[in-house]
Amino acid sequence: MILRRNPVGSSSSTIKPRNMSAVLLMLLRYGRISRVDLADLTGLSTTTITNLVTELIEAGIVAQEEQDQPQERQRSVGRPRRQLHLVPDARYALGIHFGVGSVRVALTDLLARPIAVDALEHPLDLPVAEVLAQTAALAQGLIRRNPQLDRSHILGLGVGASGLVDPLTGVNILAPNLNWHDVPLQDYFASKLHLPVTVDNNVRAMALGEALFGVGKDVYSLAFVYARVGVGAGIVVGGRLYYGGGAGAGEIGHMTILPDGGPRCRCGNSGCLETLISEPVILREAQLIAERNPGGLLAQHWRAGSGPLIERVFAAARAGDSASRNLLNQRAHYMGIALANLVNILNPELIVLGGILAQGQDLLLPVIRETMIQRAFARLGEKVALVPPSFNHQNAGVIGAAALALNRFFYQHYEGVA
Ligand SMILES: [Zn+2]
Numbered sequence: 001m002i003l004r005r006n007p008v009g010s011s012s013s014t015i016k017p018r019n020m021s022a023v024l025l026m027l028l029r030y031g032r033i034s035r036v037d038l039a040d041l042t043g044l045s046t047t048t049i050t051n052l053v054t055e056l057i058e059a060g061i062v063a064q065e066e067q068d069q070p071q072e073r074q075r076s077v078g079r080p081r082r083q084l085h086l087v088p089d090a091r092y093a094l095g096i097h098f099g100v101g102s103v104r105v106a107l108t109d110l111l112a113r114p115i116a117v118d119a120l121e122h123p124l125d126l127p128v129a130e131v132l133a134q135t136a137a138l139a140q141g142l143i144r145r146n147p148q149l150d151r152s153h154i155l156g157l158g159v160g161a162s163g164l165v166d167p168l169t170g171v172n173i174l175a176p177n178l179n180w181h182d183v184p185l186q187d188y189f190a191s192k193l194h195l196p197v198t199v200d201n202n203v204r205a206m207a208l209g210e211a212l213f214g215v216g217k218d219v220y221s222l223a224f225v226y227a228r229v230g231v232g233a234g235i236v237v238g239g240r241l242y243y244g245g246g247a248g249a250g251e252i253g254h255m256t257i258l259p260d261g262g263p264r265c266r267c268g269n270s271g272c273l274e275t276l277i278s279e280p281v282i283l284r285e286a287q288l289i290a291e292r293n294p295g296g297l298l299a300q301h302w303r304a305g306s307g308p309l310i311e312r313v314f315a316a317a318r319a320g321d322s323a324s325r326n327l328l329n330q331r332a333h334y335m336g337i338a339l340a341n342l343v344n345i346l347n348p349e350l351i352v353l354g355g356i357l358a359q360g361q362d363l364l365l366p367v368i369r370e371t372m373i374q375r376a377f378a379r380l381g382e383k384v385a386l387v388p389p390s391f392n393h394q395n396a397g398v399i400g401a402a403a404l405a406l407n408r409f410f411y412q413h414y415e416g417v418a
Contacts, residue, residue, distance in 0.1 A: 023052050024410050027086050029217055034081035061090045093405040094157040097397030100177045100229045105138045106398035112213040112406055114395055118142050128180050136192040157195045158404025159185050160202030160397055170199035177229050198404040205400035207234025208241055210352050212403050214390030219349040228355040231274040257334050273338045277331045279310050279356050286313045289323045297321035314360045332364040336371025343376040343384055350385045358388045
């Protein structure tokens with residue numbers, strides 16, 4: 001897979017679409033904005049802005065407020081500054097998020113806000129053809145159950161898949177946790193749903209969701225770091241996903257943290273970050289602690305608690321159990337080292353921490369931050385904001401997936417991988 005692009009110049013046929021994208025992106029970023037401010041921000045003439053906005057209003061994608069706001073009237077005597085905004089239900093997107101043993105599908109509006117969501121769980125050994133068939137049926141059902149939506153207004157489908165994905169062909173090359181090899185997700189869903197389909201790794205999709213619609217709207221560079229069954233990161237620079245030469249950028253789960261004698265990783269190396277702070281690893285360590293000390297707080301929460309096991313570990317730590325606190329502090333320290341390395345290479349303005357890092361943020365974040373600042377070069381770490389995701393963890397995946405489809409709309413006229 002080669003994602004190298006040649007420089008692309010502008011021609012008379014690409015100038016207008018690019019200008020249109022610039023206007024759409026400003027409307028998305030600022031929410032409400034006047035034509036004059038659009039012209040200032042994009043560097044386009046007010047005539048060009050007026051023409052583009054007229055087209056968007058006629059298509060129902062943009063609306064303008066009837067009255068000038070009082071403060072606007074005062075500020076701009078004689079210059080009407082009617083505020084424009086995107087019409088959220090002018091267009092829709094579908095998002096499919098493949099987790100490990102679970103699939104979630106959402107129909108969202110133009111701002112990636114879910115309108116309807118459905119989910120299914122499946123045994124890990126269910127044949128991939130069956131998982132895909134059930135998923136397509138779930139998506140079709142979601143569209144059928146919302147007949148008020150104009151089907152022609154669904155812009156496309158985004159699919160967030162686990163593991164290695166070729167975004168050019170839409171093939172899920174390898175998903176080790178599902179034992180999938182070379183699954184042609186793009187072709188399959190295009191034939192079933194008759195929509196444009198964009199496929200990417202699900203962590204990368206969530207990074208894009210944050211960059212376009214979430215906490216990353218106003219920053220130039222961000223990393224979305226996700227820890228669950230695996231550990232990975234999506235990197236966004238200048239509003240676009242960064243893929244690297246072979247779409248492998250962001251594989252921080254396989255950063256070596258313990259060079260000698262660390263646990264074996266599924267990638268074949270040892271001492272990788274993922275062997276130290278994934279959810280299964282923390283659960284395994286917690287279970288050992290509970291077995292060693294059956295009367296301890298962790299053992300009590302482990303046995304008597306309800307809900308996901310990882311929440312029980314967090315609950316024990318919050319209740320003051322020192323063994324689970326020590327475990328989490330140690331693992332947060334390792335994550336902090338990984339983030340310091342990330343900061344030294346990328347120096348992002350923002351790092352969003354998702355998955356178990358968000359669920360246990362009150363316990364993990366202080367140590368992660370402290371280590372990151374301590375280990376990053378000079379004072380680079382101090383300027384990096386560490387924040388939880390904008391979207392609740394159940395929907396972050398489908399919002400990210402929908403963002404893959406919506407990204408094509410907002411950037412549709414740019415070249416290359418959406
Ligand atoms: Zn590894």
